Amino acid sequence: MKASRLSILSVIAAALVLQGYAAAGGTPPGNASIPAPASTAVPVAQTGSSPVASVPEENGKPVVKADTKDNFAAIVAAIHQQMQPGGRWQYIDKGERTTLDDTFADMGKLYDQFGTVDKMDQNATMRLLADQSTVNAILTKKDGDRLVCQTELPVGSHLPVKTCKTYAQIQAEHHAAQEFMRERGATLQKETGH
Numbered sequence: 660m661k662a663s664r665l666s667i668l669s670v671i672a673a674a675l676v677l678q679g680y681a682a683a684g685g686t687p688p689g690n691a692s693i694p695a696p697a698s699t700a701v702p703v704a705q706t707g708s709s710p711v712a713s714v715p716e717e718n719g720k721p722v723v724k725a726d727t728k729d730n731f732a733a734i735v736a737a738i739h740q741q742m743q744p745g746g747r748w749q750y751i752d753k754g755e756r757t758t759l760d761d762t763f764a765d766m767g768k769l770y771d772q773f774g775t776v777d778k779m780d781q782n783a784t785m786r787l788l789a790d791q792s793t794v795n796a797i798l799t800k801k802d803g804d805r806l807v808c809q810t811e812l813p814v815g816s817h818l819p820v821k822t823c824k825t826y827a828q829i830q831a832e833h834h835a836a837q838e839f840m841r842e843r844g845a846t847l848q849k850e851t852g853h
Contacts, residue, residue, distance in 0.1 A: 726777065728770035735763050738798070750830050751801045759797055762790045803827030 725731045741747040742756065751759070769787055773779045779787065799805070808823040824832075 727775050728767070731766065731770050735767075747803045747827075748798060748801050749803060750826070751797065755797045755801065759794060762793045766790045801826070803830070 725734050738748070738759075742749065742751050742759075766787060769779060769783050769790075773783060776784075776787075803826050805826045806823050807826055807829060808821055810819045810821045812819050
């Protein structure tokens with residue numbers, strides 16, 4: 660049961676692992692999505708006014724352990740930092756942000772009550788699992804580094820072409836197209852006087 664609790668907590672930390680690389684300006688190794696549980700905690704280093712998660716590595720793979728209230732708080736702070744403009748989860752909308760904050764608050768109550776994961780009873784562990792599932796669903800869906808690939812058949816060709824972009828690139832293109840259409844509409848209104 661102890662090992663499964665640590666595995667469970669590593670799931671919520673998966674998003675933070677790759678965030679640490681984004682915050683440091685590095686690139687994550689391979690396709691690391693869910694780190695293996697390890698005995699090292701997530702230290703938080705102060706650079707300027709924003710906390711930046713420093714994610715340790717083991718055998719070339721990032722590792723995170725949120726087994727205590729302090730380690731969990733560090734993970735939450737790092738995730739919130741990356742929800743700011745320019746961060747990995749900058750495209751999380753207001754409703755999703757509220758859901759995340761409520762879920763983090765519920766998880767924090769569990770840490771307040773039990774102190775560590777090892778001391779949580781089965782009901783608390785199940786509640787923690789449900790909360791983590793909610794958090795992971797949102798962070799995975801709105802992960803700016805998530806690669807989205809499409810296979811299209813170009814006009815006049817019988818050979819499909821596969822293109823891949825990050826979620827952040829897709830969102831940036833979408834916002835740029837919307838801005839272009841707004842500007843174009845404003846220009847047309849001025850030209851026609853309508």
